[in-house]
Amino acid sequence: MSKTYYNPDDLRKFSKITEWSEELGEKFFDYYGKVFEEGALTAREKSLIALAVSHVVKCPYCIDAYTKDGLQRGINKEEMMEAVHVGAAIESGATLVHGVQMMNKYEKLSM
Template sequence: MTYYEEDDLQRFSEVGKHRPDLFEKFMTWYQACQEDGALSRREKALIGLAVAHALQCPYCIDSYSQSCLESGSNMEQMTEAIHMASAIRGGASLIHGLQAHKSVNKVSM
């Protein structure tokens, strides 16, 4: 058995089974976030794809890959968005290296 089943994404609404009121509010808000505004749907889908990769959520990656294609993005644009997420995640890991330096310096003093 794998933790991530492809058809689980189709069952997402089951999460709201025990508190449908909260799930409905979430879905209304989530759908509103996807609409054109200061950012286009295409731009929002690319942001979603980047965040999905940074969070390493396979369901989100599948969903936002499809959203990107449906909103007119191409593979080159999607790849750049993924690289941006990777660069930020990598930079965040590196900057936390300062914490290791501080710890070592405390012990070494």
């Protein structure tokens, strides 16, 4: 069997991180749970934000988790893909806006 850094089964073991640092692990999972509760934003809106961010941070575990979460909430594939594009647009925008820095530097150094 080929070795890989990522194993889909590891997602199930996520809660085990608490075993090596109980206090911090518990605080994290309490916080995480609280973040995704219905609030000023619905749990559905939060799920779509999480899906977009999952792609931006390129976390395969998060992508698996929030695709499934979206399906459970009845979010359809068009909505999911639009969310991914929102993430991608911000990410590429973040790259491109640095073009201004490049332009500034170019102008400063040029005669």
